[in-house]
Amino acid sequence: MSILVPFLILLLIAFAAAYHRLPLLAWALTSWVALAASAALGTNITATVIAAVLVGLVAIPLLIPAIRLPLITRPLLEFYTKILPPLSDTERTALEAGTVGFEGELFSGKPKWDSLLSQPRPQLNAEEQAFLDGPCEELCRMTNDWDISHVRADLPPEIWDYVKKNKFFGMIIPKEYGGLGFSALANHKVIQKLASVSATLSSTVGVPNSLGPGELLMHYGTQEQKDHYLPRLADGREVPCFGLTGPFAGSDATSIPDYGIVCTQTWNGANVVGIRLNFDKRYITLAPVATIIGLAFRMYDPDGLIGDKKDLGISLALIPRDTPGIEIGRRHFPLNIPFQNGPIHGKDIFVPLSVLIGGEEYAGKGWQMLVEVLSIGRSITLPSTSSGASKMAAVVTGAYARIRKQFGLSIGRFEGVEEALARIAGNAYAISALSQATAAAVARGENPAVPSTIAKYHCTTMGREVAQDAMDIHGGKGIILGPRNYLGRAWQGAPISITVEGANIMTRSLMIFGQGAILCHPWVLKEMKAAGLEDPSLRLKEFDRNLFGHIGFAISNAVRAFWFGLTAARIGKAPGDGYTRRYFRKLNRYSAALALMADTSMLLLGGKLKFKEKLSARLGDVLSQLYIASSMLKRYHDEGAPVSDHPLLAWAFHDAVHKMEVALSGALRNFPVRPVGWLLWMLVFPLGRRAQAPSDRLGHRAAALLMSPSDARDRLADGVFLTPCENNPAGRINSYLAKVVLAEPVERKFLKALKNSDIEALNFPAQLAEGVAEGWITAAEKAQLEELRTMTLDTISVDDFDSAELAAASLRPKAAMRSVA
Ligand SMILES: Cc1cc2nc3c(=O)[nH]c(=O)nc-3n(C[C@H](O)[C@H](O)[C@H](O)COP(=O)(O)OP(=O)(O)OC[C@H]3O[C@@H](n4cnc5c(N)ncnc54)[C@H](O)[C@@H]3O)c2cc1C
Numbered sequence: 001m002s003i004l005v006p007f008l009i010l011l012l013i014a015f016a017a018a019y020h021r022l023p024l025l026a027w028a029l030t031s032w033v034a035l036a037a038s039a040a041l042g043t044n045i046t047a048t049v050i051a052a053v054l055v056g057l058v059a060i061p062l063l064i065p066a067i068r069l070p071l072i073t074r075p076l077l078e079f080y081t082k083i084l085p086p087l088s089d090t091e092r093t094a095l096e097a098g099t100v101g102f103e104g105e106l107f108s109g110k111p112k113w114d115s116l117l118s119q120p121r122p123q124l125n126a127e128e129q130a131f132l133d134g135p136c137e138e139l140c141r142m143t144n145d146w147d148i149s150h151v152r153a154d155l156p157p158e159i160w161d162y163v164k165k166n167k168f169f170g171m172i173i174p175k176e177y178g179g180l181g182f183s184a185l186a187n188h189k190v191i192q193k194l195a196s197v198s199a200t201l202s203s204t205v206g207v208p209n210s211l212g213p214g215e216l217l218m219h220y221g222t223q224e225q226k227d228h229y230l231p232r233l234a235d236g237r238e239v240p241c242f243g244l245t246g247p248f249a250g251s252d253a254t255s256i257p258d259y260g261i262v263c264t265q266t267w268n269g270a271n272v273v274g275i276r277l278n279f280d281k282r283y284i285t286l287a288p289v290a291t292i293i294g295l296a297f298r299m300y301d302p303d304g305l306i307g308d309k310k311d312l313g314i315s316l317a318l319i320p321r322d323t324p325g326i327e328i329g330r331r332h333f334p335l336n337i338p339f340q341n342g343p344i345h346g347k348d349i350f351v352p353l354s355v356l357i358g359g360e361e362y363a364g365k366g367w368q369m370l371v372e373v374l375s376i377g378r379s380i381t382l383p384s385t386s387s388g389a390s391k392m393a394a395v396v397t398g399a400y401a402r403i404r405k406q407f408g409l410s411i412g413r414f415e416g417v418e419e420a421l422a423r424i425a426g427n428a429y430a431i432s433a434l435s436q437a438t439a440a441a442v443a444r445g446e447n448p449a450v451p452s453t454i455a456k457y458h459c460t461t462m463g464r465e466v467a468q469d470a471m472d473i474h475g476g477k478g479i480i481l482g483p484r485n486y487l488g489r490a491w492q493g494a495p496i497s498i499t500v501e502g503a504n505i506m507t508r509s510l511m512i513f514g515q516g517a518i519l520c521h522p523w524v525l526k527e528m529k530a531a532g533l534e535d536p537s538l539r540l541k542e543f544d545r546n547l548f549g550h551i552g553f554a555i556s557n558a559v560r561a562f563w564f565g566l567t568a569a570r571i572g573k574a575p576g577d578g579y580t581r582r583y584f585r586k587l588n589r590y591s592a593a594l595a596l597m598a599d600t601s602m603l604l605l606g607g608k609l610k611f612k613e614k615l616s617a618r619l620g621d622v623l624s625q626l627y628i629a630s631s632m633l634k635r636y637h638d639e640g641a642p643v644s645d646h647p648l649l650a651w652a653f654h655d656a657v658h659k660m661e662v663a664l665s666g667a668l669r670n671f672p673v674r675p676v677g678w679l680l681w682m683l684v685f686p687l688g689r690r691a692q693a694p695s696d697r698l699g700h701r702a703a704a705l706l707m708s709p710s711d712a713r714d715r716l717a718d719g720v721f722l723t724p725c726e727n728n729p730a731g732r733i734n735s736y737l738a739k740v741v742l743a744e745p746v747e748r749k750f751l752k753a754l755k756n757s758d759i760e761a762l763n764f765p766a767q768l769a770e771g772v773a774e775g776w777i778t779a780a781e782k783a784q785l786e787e788l789r790t791m792t793l794d795t796i797s798v799d800d801f802d803s804a805e806l807a808a809a810s811l812r813p814k815a816a817m818r819s820v821a
Helices: 004-020 024-040 045-063 065-083 089-097 113-117 126-142 145-152 157-165 184-195 199-209 213-220 223-234 366-403 415-443 449-474 488-499 504-519 524-531 536-566 581-611 613-638 643-669 674-684 696-706 711-717 729-755 764-773 779-796 814-820
Strands: 240-243 259-267 270-285 292-300 311-320 326-328 341-352
Touching: 004 024, 004 045, 004 536, 024 045, 045 065, 065 524, 065 536, 089 366, 089 449, 089 504, 113 613, 126 157, 126 184, 145 199, 157 199, 184 199, 184 366, 184 415, 199 213, 199 240, 199 366, 199 488, 213 223, 213 240, 213 292, 213 311, 213 366, 240 270, 259 341, 270 292, 270 311, 311 341, 311 366, 366 415, 366 449, 366 488, 366 696, 366 711, 366 729, 366 779, 415 449, 415 613, 415 643, 415 696, 415 711, 449 488, 449 504, 449 613, 504 524, 504 581, 504 613, 524 536, 536 581, 536 674, 581 613, 581 643, 581 674, 613 643, 643 674, 643 696, 643 711, 696 711, 729 764, 729 779, 764 779
Parallel strands: 240 292, 259 292
Antiparallel strands: 259 270, 270 341, 292 311, 326 341
């Protein structure tokens, strides 16, 4: 037995050193000291010496650079350069554009939670809050989504005017240029609120504050361009659009065939050097009403008029709408969400070089410019839209499920409905935390490339699920369109968010992990950069430093993943309170598993990993769920760890963990190198897959939370337009909830009297009168039941129309249109 003791000691020390990420020297010294101590205590001397020699055999070559560099690092560098193809310019640009925030910790296998929890709580300043409570609230009040989406297929003139006058289009433009100079958080909150009443409105306001002329001018515009355009964009004198997509270039936007040739032509009476443009764009938001078109095209200078380069590459220009040769104004009709969207065509249009954003200096740098600012808009517009729509759907569906009764019960009491309600509650909680976390990252000055793809994909995907569940729960009430319908358009429009700004399938399969693995990984990008260094000796040294950091990191993650798997992540240091500590521990586990899987996949597949989209998508799911769960925990602690939020946090957290395990197990079962997949399975799931979807009991608590007034429910609804008013049927229904709950005991008493035939009248007013007369209810209770009936009717009623009102707008008699409006 004592022969084995030294080797056991060695194993334990190696395990602990890897778990705690001790340097190699510390591991070797600790091992030798422990072996010496064990020998002194009487372990077998021969075995102890063999163990000590083993440590030396591993440690000495690795610790002495003169041995390590030529014998180990150099061959590994050659192998590495072979398996990893050089980054394409597009990939390099995308990677260099982004910054890395907390998501980098999630890739570390040992996240530093303090760096997340110590970030200041995201907050609006007084001016931003006043804007939300003032103009934004008023705009919501003015908005009649039925009028917009059915009657006019456009925002009414008074809303266009209000939006421009109150500088909704200039939220991101600095004050010195006449804009509102709002933070990204304020931008998020405004879009979130507008989306809770109308997707047409939130898209119209979102686009000028997202990637487009305003953002590009602020970053790259010449002073003259900024001075001219920014004040005009801020107050709506100019309406911008941005045209990148065309029939032959959708997701693969770098392949645009649109081109501009540098040439000389007479322009405004003078012979000037300019660009002759030919382009064919489609799906361009705001194009039909835009006054200024941001245009992406490939620029060529065949005659060398501005330099030696003939193919300058993608360039960006600002073209006034009235430029001769532009065809603009026709509209697409995106799924009954009639924000302005349409094609733009240009044939042999001549424009001076001064239209280039940033001037000649930026000719050919268009892709880099787009990618550098892309994450900012992508972090806000679509995630915030999903958040507003989902929060609204959550609270109004909860209220509806309580008010609407079938089989003598609120429909939300039936387990089938409860299951869907719980999903809505959990998803809305997750979306809200995720969208806010990403906006807060932008507000802190980050350029969150990876979180923006996570937020874009998951907020829109979960948002679509919320819309679908809410529709199912509303039954016919959700289906019959009209002024009383607050769900149908959001449900119809969900695929728009899924498709734009990086269609979701591609975002999940290619971008989240594809960018995350390189950008967030603590070593990979450094290794790639080192391997690309010109100076051979510096290349070897830098590669050596990063490679051995990486190897230590990988060993540590294997050990940590195995240990957490073995202990079900029940032990270990973690922050949080009594409730969330176990959650943080679980995230430590999956962070280690992700890092292990990512390293193994990159090592075995190298550049081919890009084409293994299913593996990349699943690893991206793990990274995404880690980010979503961290955002929820951050938000929960920012809000003072409210106990009443537990059902929402717990449901959403268990859902995230379950999704992580499904993704990990899918990746392992389908791992391209099968024996490696089996080995990884033993490390990641030594006791098998354990995480379960949220339990029915938890689902019951989450669903119940939506159906009764509470501070947790108010927090979930925070930031959406709930003011009960004529244009806001959802706000009205939500406002009834407290009174409906109060009236329920009286209603039960009254229904019992009816059931027992104590009250025999056949219609409601007569039944109430009889109930009072015979003492079954008091006069005050009668009034309460009458109010309940009015509220219930408002909640369950749907619209009907005469045929003329429903005819296509172009066929509709003017009078009918006015009556609907
Ligand atoms: C309503 C609306 C508004 C828009 N507004 C604008 C705008 O203002 N300006 C602008 O320039 N563009 C705009 N777009 C364009 C939008 O960004 C593109 O539609 C989007 O990039 C997808 O292109 P596509 O529709 O041609 O789909 P495709 O590129 O044909 O993609 C079809 C499917 O294939 C998938 N796919 C493609 N490549 C891959 C891959 N490598 N791996 C996995 N899956 C892949 C996609 O995810 C998608 O599911 C808008 C589009 C719509 C519908």
